[in-house]
Structure formats: C-alpha cells, structure tokens
Amino acid sequence: EAGVAQSPRYKIIEKRQSVAFWCNPISGHATLYWYQQILGQGPKLLIQFQNNGVVDDSQLPKDRFSAERLKGVDSTLKIQPAKLEDSAVYLCASSNRARLMSEQYFGPGTRLTVT
Amino acid sequence: SQQGEEDPQALSIQEGENATMNCSYKTSINNLQWYRQNSGRGLVHLILIRSNEREKHSGRLRVTLDTSKKSSSLLITASRAADTASYFCATAQGGSEKLVFGKGTKLTVNP
Numbered sequence: 001e002a003g004v005a006q007s008p009r010y011k012i013i014e015k016r017q018s019v020a021f022w023c024n025p026i027s028g029h030a031t032l033y034w035y036q037q038i039l040g041q042g043p044k045l046l047i048q049f050q051n052n053g054v055v056d057d058s059q060l061p062k063d064r065f066s067a068e069r070l071k072g073v074d075s076t077l078k079i080q081p082a083k084l085e086d087s088a089v090y091l092c093a094s095s096n097r098a099r100l101m102s103e104q105y106f107g108p109g110t111r112l113t114v115t
Numbered sequence: 116s117q118q119g120e121e122d123p124q125a126l127s128i129q130e131g132e133n134a135t136m137n138c139s140y141k142t143s144i145n146n147l148q149w150y151r152q153n154s155g156r157g158l159v160h161l162i163l164i165r166s167n168e169r170e171k172h173s174g175r176l177r178v179t180l181d182t183s184k185k186s187s188s189l190l191i192t193a194s195r196a197a198d199t200a201s202y203f204c205a206t207a208q209g210g211s212e213k214l215v216f217g218k219g220t221k222l223t224v225n226p
Contacts, residue, residue: 042216
C-alpha cells in the first residue's frame with residue numbers, strides 16, 4: 001500500500017511569513033496526526049484528527065498554527081506568522097482506527113527553516 | 116512534555132554486537148511502541164508491546180516491558196551498519212491513541 005505522502009519536503013521562509021504543509025494519509029486510515037520534531041528531540045503531537053474532527057489539539061499554538069482536514073482525507077497545517085523557533089521537521093502520521101491503539105505510519109516530513 | 120526518556124542518549128558499537136536501549140516513563144500506559152528514524156526521514160514503527168505483555172520478539176528485535184518499574188528495553192541482536200539510526204520509545208496512555216515520544220537514542224553501528 002502507498003505510504004503517507006507529504007509536501008513540500010523542504011521549505012525556507014523568513015520570520016513573519018506564512019507557510020502551509022500538506023499531508024495525504026494511507027487510504028482508509030481515519031486518524032491523522034501532525035507532529036513537530038525539533039532537532040535532537042522526539043516528535044511532539046500538535047493535533048490529532050479522527051475523520052474530519054479534531055480529537056486533540058492541546059499542544060497546538062493556536063495563535064499562529066491552524067490545521068484542517070475538510071473531507072476526512074487530506075490535511076493541511078499552516079503557520080502564520082512564523083517565528084524562528086518554528087524551525088523543525090513537521091511530520092504527518094496516520095493510523096487505522098479499527099485497530100485500537102495501533103501503530104502509526106509516518107510520512108517523510110517537511111523540514112522547515114525560518115530565518 | 117515528554118513521557119519517555121531513553122538511555123543512553125548515544126550508543127556506538129561494532130557490527131555484529133548487540134545494542135540495548137532503555138526507556139523509562141512516568142504514568143501508567145496501555146502500550147509502549149518503539150520507532151526507528153533514519154537521518155532526515157520519517158519514523159518507522161518497529162514493535163508494539165501491550166501493558167499486559169512482558170516480552171516480545173520481532174526478527175532481531177527483543178522488547179521487554181516492566182510496568183512495575185515503568186521501564187522498557189529494546190535489544191537489537193547481531194547489529195548491522197544499516198541499523199544506524201535514532202530509536203524512540205513512545206507511550207500510549209489511557210483511552211487515547213495519543214503517543215508521547217522520548218528524546219531518542221542515537222545508535223551508530225560501525226562496519
């Protein structure tokens with residue numbers, strides 16, 4: 001089966017600019033996650049969707065970050081305006097809700113550099 | 116906040132040797148998962164162990180879980196250069212599917 005797709009793979013922007021990332025999960029996976037991974041650390045969950053509804057966004061900086069999954073498939077994560085500390089890899093993952101508490105499948109990530 | 120803490124932070128071994136990484140966590144869990152991340156890439160799921168399991172094997176991987184000590188270990192036997200990567204433990208708590216990752220162990224296997 002095809003894996004989780006993400007684009008772009010790399011993005012360089014200046015602080016205060018905006019940026020958007022796209023994710024296409026594995027077909028049939030109802031649960032989608034966005035993680036932020038700062039260099040040298042483990043991934044930190046930003047937001048979790050179940051179909052097109054938000055399950056957990058407690059660690060999403062809502063003053064600048066937003067995410068949507070309108071049709072319960074693809075998702076976009078936006079940062080506006082970006083800060084230097086947003087430099088990180090943004091990972092998208094999906095899981096099969098039918099298998100409760102199952103493994104997550106990760107995309108290759110988008111490496112964001114804010115200058 | 117990060118739930119799991121891997122130990123050691125970095126490990127360098129020769130090809131053919133065994134590598135052991137440890138993970139400690141703070142709260143009760145439903146399951147604990149180990150992931151591998153090659154440089155500049157996404158994470159790959161290795162193995163999942165449930166809270167009522169004590170040991171699990173998958174190929175050259177052996178995972179143990181001690182819920183009384185809130186710790187887990189990942190053993191990679193007969194390591195290969197291709198095992199060079201960062202390894203993360205992640206815990207699932209309560210009824211949530213939310214995973215909380217540790218900071219990882221960076222493993223280098225020298226040919």
